Amino acid sequence: MAKLKSVYICQNCAAASPKWSGRCPECGAWNSLIEQPATEPARGGHVLAKSRGRPLTSQPLSSITPAARSRRLPTGFGEIDQLLGGGLVPGSVVLLAGQPGIGKSTLVLQLAAHVAATGQTALYVSGEESVEQIHLRAFRLGLGSSGLQLAASTSADDIAATIAGTENALVVVDSVQTLSLDQLSSAPGTISQITNAANLLIRAAKRAGSCVVMIGHVTKEGGIAGPKILEHAVDVVLQLEGDRYGGLKVVRASKNRYGSTNEAALLEMTDSGLLPADNPSAILLAERLGSDGSIVMATIEGNRPLLVEIQALVTPTHFGYPKRTASGFDLNRLNVLIAVIERRSRLKLSDKDVFVNVVGGLRLQDPAADLAVCMAVASAAAGRKLADATVVFGEVGLSGEIRSVPKPDLRIEEAARLGFKQAVTPPTQTGRPSSGKSGKAKVALQPVRELRQAFNQFLESAGK
Template sequence: MPRPRVSYSCTACGAGSSRWEGRCPRCETWGSLVEVTAESSDLATGVLEPAPPPAALTSVMEQAATQPSRIAVSTMPELMTVLGGGVIPGSVVLLGGEPGIGKSTLLLQIASVLGQAGASVVYVAGEESPEQIALRAARLSLAGGGVTLSSETNIDALLQALSDSPPNLLLIDSIQTLRTDAGSSAGTVAQVRECGARLVEWGRRRGVSIIMTGHVTKDGAIAGPRVLEHAVDVVLYLEGEGLGPYRVARCVKNRFGSTDEIAVLEMTDSGLREVGDPSAALTQERTSTAPGSIVTPIVEGTRPLLVEIQALVAPSGGADPRRMATGIDFNRLLLICAVLSRRLRLPLGKHDVIVNAIGGLRVTSPSADLALALAIVSSLRDVPAAPDLAAVGEIGLTGDIRRVPQLQRRINEAARRGYRRIIAPPDAVPALETVITVVPVATLHEAVELALSEYPQPSDLEVSSPGGRSP
């Protein structure tokens, strides 16, 4: 009986250590080292295959010159665009998201569409029984032709069973449920690292596309070692509010396409469906007469879209005012509040400030600074902005308004949705074919005076916001 070998591994970065430490020596994360017990012969437990012969450089260049065929889901063109046009054979996609966000539903829809198209699909259900998968498919009215279900969670037995007849697409739900013959339980750092490495190697040698889901931590990162994200080809996050209808598929890594692309999906009774016009969907329920609401155009990847920023400023009941942000970077909120307090002399030190990006979208770009600041001032003064007004621009620490990238595309998107004015950084010029009026401002003080100088007239309050509604 080989003697167990005890080591410690970091749950954040996957670094190993021979002894326990309070802080990881590599990533300096506190309390992330966990004990990993493995047999001394663990390396011999896996199914090892002979390495392929070295390829000549000329043949490699010839393969690179040809466009690889992609597996595409015809009913989800936007999602395929996020993946770079489809899934390349032999590639591995890691899909992360919070529990209940729709990861398993999305995998089942992909399996159903590709199975009907004639592709061979194997769905490995490690978290649910085949009966539960069948009930979900019936509820979503999905056909199961061409899809094979498996509940095998032992990685060696699974790959051995699939080696005789490799499928076109292998779906793993989830990577944290797979295990090897080692002594540790499924979901540990060592198991996730080993199972992920074997799947990546097996899929690339046989040209099998693999999509596997992964759990996320409380910080929103995929649970397990960071080396797993480095090994896969595409990392995709499914974001959104669990109780809301909209989901955002965001690509943060893609070896075959651009990153930071998004696809907006809506959860319906028949599963996830793509939203054709995200700007209209995210602003259709906006109340134009409500204080603390400003629309701003952002750019996600190559797509411009409009997002409603809401703010609520209320007197604080304690000595320390609260700051809360949903869908907006918390540090960015603190920066904007500090600039407003210092440059505009606003008494935010005595008020709670709560901000929200409507629709479950996560706004990280500094281009939303101006809209966020105007929403806060609008709520503090209890004065709504004009219903046809949008705002875009980054705010510096001195209160100046700075340019943002792809400004013209943002202006055009606001004009397309019917907005007539947009407050923008200096030197912003609208395109000739647009009917929107660009109001350039150099300082935050100018922007506030232009957006909230006077309360709209009663006739204006009855006009619905473009893409929205009146109460």
């Protein structure tokens, strides 16, 4: 039987197929099979017979002392240092992903320029731009005087050799989807190229003790392009989120071997690049009108409280099936909350189009947004607005009950700092009934037990 000269690899699940088909037989993805040269499978018995492995030498945990190079490398952004657990770790590999135009290249260029300005060696390697184009961007950001080293290459072999052969505190690779190995004939961006190129850079970073920051592309669904093993192989996975045309940018860590994944860094895009947002709540509420359908919600980004405006618009539908649209909020969760509103109150939304928007381009993942979204929808449907200087937070159950949320004190303190006078909250805080005042915050707490009570008490015409 003749040997296969090529196989077809799914770019979504890495399944191999001897012939091409429009749909992957394993994961069901369409148009994901790409032809690649076949490799001869290794014979397990033959490999084991010629194995030249040696027994490993183990050490007691108590006898191991941290190396001198394990000191953290500051990035120049206090919030990103806190997000990473104190800074970049030498020998670590960080993957930064985000939508096109969100500011990934700008952020890593600023980080590299800061490291170079401190007297350490930093290298920026781009597979998407020439060194002249990188210089133009650095000059625009006011970073032209730093001692940053620039290079342009798409060869993973050359970049790995550079990392292993030179002493660099930081190496930036923009981006991993543009790299290719000479030994592989497949196109850059395929599963085999991304996997092997990333592994080659990771091994070089561990040997040289250099911190490597790789930029990753995302798919149209929002996931990181390439195999899932890419996220498992690196040490830190960061996601840069927000509105590409302005507003706040949020950096979250979905994986962090050297710190917590509960932190988040809030940045603001300016003419000088990305800068830490000193007062993000005031920025998000600066243009608020306070009309019906507008609710201010106290959320938590990492360990940082943030006030954000949630807007809702309810209009009669002109078709048989009502439309539900959400920007910055999970659409499936919105459908659940609308069903709870209809079942637990007298509001009828089955013949209404419902639109929900989170101002500022943020995407809320906090369960405490449930009550604010429900009250925004009810406010828009009833044509009544919430009382001024009122903030809302709480989780809504399927029975219409209002459940407690984490870190209520931080939320209330942030509301008090911006001049809010009362807060609509769950009836319990950390298992105890909430008091009328929140200590030094001087914000009157208005506990509500169920959704209908919140509507009747604060939106008087909602239940009529």
